[in-house]
Amino acid sequence: MEQQHEHHHHLPHLELGPSEPTHTQFHIVSPKTYLIIGACLLIFTASTTAISYVDLGEFNAVVALAIACIKATLVVLFFMHVKYSSKLTKLTVACGFFTFLVLITMTMTDYISRAWGRW
Amino acid sequence: MDSHTLAAQTGEIGHVEHEHPPFLRHHFENVAQQREAATFGMWLFLLTEIMFFGGLFCAYLIFRNWYYPAFVAGSHSLHIWAGTLNTTLLIVSSFTMAMAVHAAEVRHRKPLLAWMIATIILGCGFLCVKAYEWHDEWVEHHVPGLNFNPATLEHGTKAYPDDNLAPDMAQKTSIYFSLYFAMTGMHALHMIIGVSLLTFLLIRAWGGAYTSGHIAPVENFGLYWHFVDIVWIFLFPLLYLISRHQ
Amino acid sequence: MSTIVSLPDQSTATLPKVSYLNKEYGLKSWLLTGDHKRIAVLYMISITLFFFIGGAMAALIRLELLTPTTDLLAADTYNKVFTAHGLIMVFFFLVPSVPATIGNFCIPIMVGAKDLAFPKINLLSWYLYIAAGIMMICVLVFGGVDTGWTFTTPLSTHYLNTNVVSAGLAVFLAGFSSIFTGLNFIVTIHRMRAPGMTWFRLPLFVWSHYAASILMVLGTPVLAITLVLVVLERTIGIGVFDPSKGGDPLLFQHLFWFYSHPAVYIMILPGMGVISEVISTFSRKRVFGYTAVAFSSVAIAVFGFFVWAHHMFIMGISNYSALVFSLLTMLVAVPSAIKIFNWSATLYKGSITFETPMLYAFGFLGLFTIGGLTGVFLGSLGMDIHLTETYFIVAHFHFVMVGGMLMAYLSGVHFWWPKITGRMYPEGVSKLAAVITFVGFILTFFPQFILGYLGMPRRYAAYPPEFQVLNVFSSAGATVLGVGYLLPLLYLTWSLKYGKIAGSNPWQATGLEWQIQSPPLTENFAETPIVTHEAYDYEWLANKTRNEVQTVG
Numbered sequence: 001m002e003q004q005h006e007h008h009h010h011l012p013h014l015e016l017g018p019s020e021p022t023h024t025q026f027h028i029v030s031p032k033t034y035l036i037i038g039a040c041l042l043i044f045t046a047s048t049t050a051i052s053y054v055d056l057g058e059f060n061a062v063v064a065l066a067i068a069c070i071k072a073t074l075v076v077l078f079f080m081h082v083k084y085s086s087k088l089t090k091l092t093v094a095c096g097f098f099t100f101l102v103l104i105t106m107t108m109t110d111y112i113s114r115a116w117g118r119w
Numbered sequence: 120m121d122s123h124t125l126a127a128q129t130g131e132i133g134h135v136e137h138e139h140p141p142f143l144r145h146h147f148e149n150v151a152q153q154r155e156a157a158t159f160g161m162w163l164f165l166l167t168e169i170m171f172f173g174g175l176f177c178a179y180l181i182f183r184n185w186y187y188p189a190f191v192a193g194s195h196s197l198h199i200w201a202g203t204l205n206t207t208l209l210i211v212s213s214f215t216m217a218m219a220v221h222a223a224e225v226r227h228r229k230p231l232l233a234w235m236i237a238t239i240i241l242g243c244g245f246l247c248v249k250a251y252e253w254h255d256e257w258v259e260h261h262v263p264g265l266n267f268n269p270a271t272l273e274h275g276t277k278a279y280p281d282d283n284l285a286p287d288m289a290q291k292t293s294i295y296f297s298l299y300f301a302m303t304g305m306h307a308l309h310m311i312i313g314v315s316l317l318t319f320l321l322i323r324a325w326g327g328a329y330t331s332g333h334i335a336p337v338e339n340f341g342l343y344w345h346f347v348d349i350v351w352i353f354l355f356p357l358l359y360l361i362s363r364h365q
Numbered sequence: 366m367s368t369i370v371s372l373p374d375q376s377t378a379t380l381p382k383v384s385y386l387n388k389e390y391g392l393k394s395w396l397l398t399g400d401h402k403r404i405a406v407l408y409m410i411s412i413t414l415f416f417f418i419g420g421a422m423a424a425l426i427r428l429e430l431l432t433p434t435t436d437l438l439a440a441d442t443y444n445k446v447f448t449a450h451g452l453i454m455v456f457f458f459l460v461p462s463v464p465a466t467i468g469n470f471c472i473p474i475m476v477g478a479k480d481l482a483f484p485k486i487n488l489l490s491w492y493l494y495i496a497a498g499i500m501m502i503c504v505l506v507f508g509g510v511d512t513g514w515t516f517t518t519p520l521s522t523h524y525l526n527t528n529v530v531s532a533g534l535a536v537f538l539a540g541f542s543s544i545f546t547g548l549n550f551i552v553t554i555h556r557m558r559a560p561g562m563t564w565f566r567l568p569l570f571v572w573s574h575y576a577a578s579i580l581m582v583l584g585t586p587v588l589a590i591t592l593v594l595v596v597l598e599r600t601i602g603i604g605v606f607d608p609s610k611g612g613d614p615l616l617f618q619h620l621f622w623f624y625s626h627p628a629v630y631i632m633i634l635p636g637m638g639v640i641s642e643v644i645s646t647f648s649r650k651r652v653f654g655y656t657a658v659a660f661s662s663v664a665i666a667v668f669g670f671f672v673w674a675h676h677m678f679i680m681g682i683s684n685y686s687a688l689v690f691s692l693l694t695m696l697v698a699v700p701s702a703i704k705i706f707n708w709s710a711t712l713y714k715g716s717i718t719f720e721t722p723m724l725y726a727f728g729f730l731g732l733f734t735i736g737g738l739t740g741v742f743l744g745s746l747g748m749d750i751h752l753t754e755t756y757f758i759v760a761h762f763h764f765v766m767v768g769g770m771l772m773a774y775l776s777g778v779h780f781w782w783p784k785i786t787g788r789m790y791p792e793g794v795s796k797l798a799a800v801i802t803f804v805g806f807i808l809t810f811f812p813q814f815i816l817g818y819l820g821m822p823r824r825y826a827a828y829p830p831e832f833q834v835l836n837v838f839s840s841a842g843a844t845v846l847g848v849g850y851l852l853p854l855l856y857l858t859w860s861l862k863y864g865k866i867a868g869s870n871p872w873q874a875t876g877l878e879w880q881i882q883s884p885p886l887t888e889n890f891a892e893t894p895i896v897t898h899e900a901y902d903y904e905w906l907a908n909k910t911r912n913e914v915q916t917v918g
Contacts, residue, residue: 028221028224028225029217029221030221031218031221034214034217034218034221035214037214038210038211038213038214038217041210041213041214042207042210042211045203045206045207045210046203048355048356048360049199049203049360052199052356052359052360052361052363052364053363054364055364056364057364060360060361060362060363060364061356061361064356064360064361065353065356065357065361067356068352068353068355068356071210071352072349072352072353075213075345075348075349075352076345076349078217079213079214079216079217079341079345079348080341080342080345080346085158086155088159088555089158089159089162092159092162092163092166093162095166095583096165096166096169096170096583097169099166099169099170099173099583099670100169100170100173100176102670102671103170103173103174103177103587103623104173104176104177104180106670106671106673106674106690107177107181107616107619107623108180108181109683109685109686109689109690110615110619110674110682110683110686111181111184111683112683113683113684113685113686114682114683114686115683116683116685144484145479145480145888146478146479146480146484146557146888147557148893152556152557155556156482156483156552156556156557159551159552159555159556160482160483160486160548160549160552163548163551163552163582164548166582166583167544167548167582167583167585167586168586169586170583170584170586170587171586171587171589171590172590173586173587173590174586174587174590174591174594174620174623175590177619177620178594178605178616178620181613181616182605182611182612182613185611185613186611263601263602263603263604263610264597264601264602264603264604265601290610290611291610291611293603293604293610293611294604294605294610294611294612297597297603297604297605298605300603301593301594301597301603301605305590305593
């Protein structure tokens with residue numbers, strides 16, 4: 001408003017708190033990294049399919065899901081740049097998976113214990 | 120500690136002139152703030168997507184525990200080669216999309232166009248394979264609600280001669296296929312939306328819209344595309360792989 | 366009553382020449398606007414419309430329940446009427462009420478920004494709301510829907526011949542409208558704050574909207590996928606919720622309440638934000654325990670995701686699971702209680718004045734406390750078995766939603782009305798309306814606690830004759846309540862033209878939105894403000910020689 005001309009007077013007196021700007025330095029990931037990650041993902045895909053032909057009993061599911069988690073983590077960290085992103089982005093991703101786990105685990109408290117003592 | 124940090128424009132205090140490119144919208148202080156806001160908004164949207172698919176994954180987990188033999192038999196009827204091929208296509212498309220974002224970042228128009236076209240082609244390839252599989256399931260009467268007939272699942276196939284389900288358990292394979300179609304269908308819907316958006320971006324990129332510093336649309340589309348890839352990374356083992364030996 | 370506060374003389378106040386209301390004219394300038402303030406006004410008009418449609422349904426319900434027999438409405442018509450009342454009030458009024466109107470208007474200004482982060486998405490959110498609203502009205506016109514607002518399976522999927530699919534899709538669309546609002550708020554609060562506006566300088570209104578937005582973003586998509594599955598179940602019979610095909614109706618309940626319990630906090634948290642602002646302003650004191658109130662909002666949001674199965678205690682979920690959920694439900698009462706205690710402590714030794722928003726806020730404090738405490742009754746396993754599906758539960762959530770949220774909404778509308786329109790509402794009649802609303806509310810819903818305790822079930826058009834006296838009380842109260850809601854509609858509309866000019870800060874409040882002109886400029890601030898004072902710092906306000914914020918060019 002009318003103070004436009006005098007704003008420089010205010011500047012020295014500003015109490016802006018600890019100055020720690022949230023500016024992220026936008027990091028450009030090199031094509032080489034993308035190539036390595038892409039290759040890793042393809043190798044994991046090949047191996048998860050191959051392992052599914054080996055009979056590991058219950059561990060087939062464990063291994064397949066572990067590999068899927070590793071692949072997803074690689075995509076999130078590198079292709080989606082989370083490794084180079086602000087804490088806020090990391091927190092957002094964590095928040096999503098946390099709420100998903102709440103949905104699953106709290107629902108399962110019902111399904112797991114529904115028939116307790118009745119088998 | 121985020122709590123005492125300032126909003127983005129702190130760095131601008133005592134500035135001289137803002138950089139004011141045409142794509143900077145009036146309510147943002149500077150390009151960095153606009154780009155950060157857009158990316159954060161995209162991440163929040165992806166959170167909603169996690170929870171959207173989350174409901175389906177939750178249902179899958181419960182019914183797999185309830186009707187284990189039916190889920191095994193249902194899984195056996197899928198083509199593992201098609202699933203592997205599609206996973207490969209999607210992973211390569213994620214790579215090409217990452218390269219497209221990189222091309223936009225370093226402002227190279229032709230590579231950007233090439234990587235985008237490659238991504239579109241791979242995405243369409245995925246959808247074609249998926250359509251082939253769905254057609255196959257239609258022919259085998261595996262579509263719940265429309266033409267489902269569990270008879271084909273009561274007896275073992277050539278690959279899995281030991282699959283012999285009691286008739287009531289064979290009936291439960293309809294739950295497996297319902298979730299299969301709901302999950303792959305929702306995923307394919309996201310793919311179709313993705314390919315359409317990417318085509319739109321491609322047209323704009325042709326005129327050089329994203330190679331003059333305005334990379335947020337390409338970058339955020341990339342996030343979406345990778346997310347859709349991640350969903351498939353989990354669908355692939357859950358639907359195709361983990362029951363091969365049961 | 367004497368106070369140490371003198372409010373500014375409004376006789377000298379003038380309307381600013383340029384404001385967001387008169388910068389552009391014409392329908393197009395409103396329907397294609399990106400301005401958060403105009404979108405807030407659009408939302409306010411739309412939700413008022415739906416509030417009165419939902420209110421008309423409530424009137425029909427109370428008329429039918431005047432007598433023990435089904436004389437006004439047939440039983441199945443009654444089902445459609447209470448379903449319409451529930452769906453419209455929950456999804457088309459309560460969820461968007463404070464956030465999409467007052468929140469939309471105030472949050473960018475409170476954080477010192479020119480607009481929300483994504484103006485187009487904000488507009489899209491309103492269009493989605495309108496599309497959903499039109500679908501909902503079509504549902505009502507073409508025969509209605511009688512599932513109850515909860516879409517309970519297998520009733521909704523197998524046993525009804527009404528418009529379940531279109532009602533489900535309408536709610537689906539309304540859900541995305543709310544997701545986009547929440548997403549916009551979170552990004553704005555994180556990324557658009559003015560220099561110096563740290564997290565702990567934000568008004569508590571912003572904190573509570575932040576918490577509610579988290580719930581919108583994380584909860585609503587689960588409702589969306591659940592409704593998609595219900596629609597697929599009903600149209601082609603996929604069987605996921607159908608016990609005859611091996612599906613599980615309880616899974617529907619889990620997924621539905623995973624959203625719909627947090628949705629209760631989506632509805633109440635923004636109202637709590639309004640109360641924080643109003644109580645502080647009219648006690649001229651910083652909110653007692655600012656940090657505790659701020660974090661209690663976030664705690665409510667987080668705990669809100671852990672308690673949903675208390676809606677399912679009698680539905681056949683595991684006893685052990687019910688035990689866990691009951692315990693966690695007790696926990697969520699703690700942050701709500703923290704808020705009530707802190708507001709009371711804010712009043713202590715404050716310079717309290719009794720303007721209309723403050724009267725509504727007092728109404729909120731009393732009614733919400735009763736609503737919250739009866740919620741603890743319902744959360745405890747033994748009591749719930751006796752009380753659930755009775756009028757006790759109806760009274761409970763109306764105390765929270767109508768006594769709490771609607772009071773807060775009206776409080777907020779009166780509080781920010783001078784800012785939104787530049788004019789004051791008439792003080793005398795509005796105080797009368799606040800008192801009428803409070804009395805009418807108590808008369809309507811308190812008898813329902815007794816009815817429920819005596820065992821009158823909800824959702825029936827007829828009831829045993831011994832319940833009639835209390836039902837007559839309730840219906841009579843509803844009439845009073847109706848007057849209480851029609852009055853603001855009339856005098857607020859009147860005040861648009863004839864109200865006194867308000868001036869920029871009629872309440873001597875400290876928020877950034879009160880330091881700019883009323884109604885604000887389209888850009889909110891001529892220059893980006895620099896914030897050097899804490900929230901609710903009345904000394905800063907008193908020491909300020911001029912009513913302007915420091916700015917940086």
